[in-house]
Amino acid sequence: MIRVIDLHKTFGKQHVLRGVNLDLEAGKITTIIGGSGSGKTVLLKHLNALLLPDRGSVLIGGKDITRLGQTALNDVRQKFGVLFQGAALLDSMTVYDNVAFPLRERTNLAESVIEKKVNESLAEVGLSGMGYKFPAEVSGGMKKRAGLARALVTRPEIMLFDEPTTGLDPLLGKSIHQLIRKMHGTFKFTGVIVSHDIPEVFRISDRIAMLAEGTITAVGSTEEFMESKNPVVRQFLQGEVEGPITVL
Amino acid sequence: MPSFIGQIGRYAIQNTVDTGRTFLFLLSAFAWVFRPPIRIRLIVHHIRTIGVESLSVVILSGVFTGMVMGLQGYYSLRKFNAENFLGSAVALGILRELGPVLSAFMVTGRTGSAMAAELASMKVSEQIDALYSMAVNPIQYLVSPRIIAGLISMPLLTAIFDVVAIYGAYVIGVNLLGVSSGSYFAGMELSVVFKDVLSGFLKSVSFGLIITWICCYKGFNAPPMATGVGQATTESVVLCFVMILVWNYFMTSVML
Numbered sequence: 150m151i152r153v154i155d156l157h158k159t160f161g162k163q164h165v166l167r168g169v170n171l172d173l174e175a176g177k178i179t180t181i182i183g184g185s186g187s188g189k190t191v192l193l194k195h196l197n198a199l200l201l202p203d204r205g206s207v208l209i210g211g212k213d214i215t216r217l218g219q220t221a222l223n224d225v226r227q228k229f230g231v232l233f234q235g236a237a238l239l240d241s242m243t244v245y246d247n248v249a250f251p252l253r254e255r256t257n258l259a260e261s262v263i264e265k266k267v268n269e270s271l272a273e274v275g276l277s278g279m280g281y282k283f284p285a286e287v288s289g290g291m292k293k294r295a296g297l298a299r300a301l302v303t304r305p306e307i308m309l310f311d312e313p314t315t316g317l318d319p320l321l322g323k324s325i326h327q328l329i330r331k332m333h334g335t336f337k338f339t340g341v342i343v344s345h346d347i348p349e350v351f352r353i354s355d356r357i358a359m360l361a362e363g364t365i366t367a368v369g370s371t372e373e374f375m376e377s378k379n380p381v382v383r384q385f386l387q388g389e390v391e392g393p394i395t396v397l
Numbered sequence: 398m399p400s401f402i403g404q405i406g407r408y409a410i411q412n413t414v415d416t417g418r419t420f421l422f423l424l425s426a427f428a429w430v431f432r433p434p435i436r437i438r439l440i441v442h443h444i445r446t447i448g449v450e451s452l453s454v455v456i457l458s459g460v461f462t463g464m465v466m467g468l469q470g471y472y473s474l475r476k477f478n479a480e481n482f483l484g485s486a487v488a489l490g491i492l493r494e495l496g497p498v499l500s501a502f503m504v505t506g507r508t509g510s511a512m513a514a515e516l517a518s519m520k521v522s523e524q525i526d527a528l529y530s531m532a533v534n535p536i537q538y539l540v541s542p543r544i545i546a547g548l549i550s551m552p553l554l555t556a557i558f559d560v561v562a563i564y565g566a567y568v569i570g571v572n573l574l575g576v577s578s579g580s581y582f583a584g585m586e587l588s589v590v591f592k593d594v595l596s597g598f599l600k601s602v603s604f605g606l607i608i609t610w611i612c613c614y615k616g617f618n619a620p621p622m623a624t625g626v627g628q629a630t631t632e633s634v635v636l637c638f639v640m641i642l643v644w645n646y647f648m649t650s651v652m653l
Contacts (some may be wrong), residue, residue, distance in 0.1 A: 254531060277427075
């Protein structure tokens with residue numbers, strides 16, 4: 150279980166997170182929704198300490214990761230896999246080497262074992278035989294799938310997805326969602342998705358949390374969320390300009 | 398008036414903080430060099446990109462610098478009937494000053510700018526965040542090997558520049574303008590002492606550090622936007638040139 154307690158983060162004069170409290174249940178997929186610039190990615194980057202808060206805590210297995218030293222933090226980060234918005238593949242390496250990278254860095258496995266695991270991972274995301282290509286030579290959807298293979302190759306307990314379908318057409322977006330759901334079924338990770346791909350992302354989510362004005366304004370199961378009477382949630386789901394959320 | 402003073406204060410504080418961060422970055426890079434895993438393959442890879450791939454431009458600039466020195470030196474020395482000192486004048490100028498400085502300029506333009514652009518691009522596309530999230534320290538993986546490679550490559554490139562420039566001046570002075578070959582090398586042998594070679598060597602090592610340190614720092618701390626790559630590249634090249642000239646003056650004044 151991941152517990153976020155009273156998280157505050159400021160960039161310059163911009164107070165992005167203003168006391169976020171959120172419990173992310175183990176083994177479930179929780180999606181964080183919210184308007185553009187509402188701080189969803191900032192919140193996500195606090196979950197594995199890519200950003201450190203000005204105030205507040207992030208507890209993982211009861212341990213506050215915001216106060217850990219480098220070595221302890223690296224141990225915690227090994228529990229995570231992250232799919233970045235642009236996949237963030239290392240562009241000096243082939244897709245194969247990208248997927249092999251965390252295994253080569255974190256484990257002492259023999260190259261033959263790494264090869265087997267990488268090929269399995271590439272097959273799981275439908276990229277068999279594409280390992281020799283460089284990131285610049287593959288499409289956006291393939292990059293996302295390669296990023297997913299790299300994130301999952303170490304079989305992490307927690308997966309973070311930052312806008313996994315941004316920049317993809319609806320069909321590719323749907324296939325990425327299906328892939329996430331399929332991988333979740335296989336590996337049972339705790340998933341956190343940041344997205345505003347609504348309502349598609351609801352189909353793969355167990356729980357939804359809405360971030361607005363720097364705080365979590367609503368949280369619940371997908372069904373509860375769809376039937377929510379909360380005016381902020383209703384305005385966001387129905388895409389109305391007028392309402393409690395200031396759009397422009 | 399108070400706001401003007403406030404602005405000066407903020408500027409001073411910001412610059413002090415930036416300078417502190419720059420030095421901490423360097424200390425961190427050195428600290429990570431000695432922590433396992435030692436990344437020999439990456440160091441060798443960067444020696445190739447900094448050293449081997451800069452070789453042609455360093456040789457070319459060395460040849461023409463030497464030829465110009467041979468030409469100018471000959472006509473200046475001839476006014477005093479001292480053209481036999483051409484070898485001595487060229488060797489001292491090249492070994493102590495022009496060799497280290499010009500080869501450092503070439504490496505800054507050829508490799509330093511590419512280094513800053515590559516790291517800035519990795520920052521903008523979240524590749525550096527990806528390394529952190531895979532529990533790999535980006536300073537150890539990206540910066541420390543480049544700094545070590547710079548420290549190794551720069552003196553070697555400077556030595557090659559020195560040799561090529563001295564032979565460039567030889568071709569002009571001896572083959573074209575008729576200075577005696579014996580006096581060219583004898584003058585060099587008489588005037589050049591170990592301290593001159595040491596001075597050039599120490600300068601080149603420090604320039605190797607300056608180039609890799611500044612370019613990595615600027616790339617690593619590029620603003621996370623598309624223009625950040627260009628900004629980091631420009632700033633790193635300009636700052637390297639200025640730092641090389643300023644540091645060269647200090648080293649010359651200390652080692653004279």
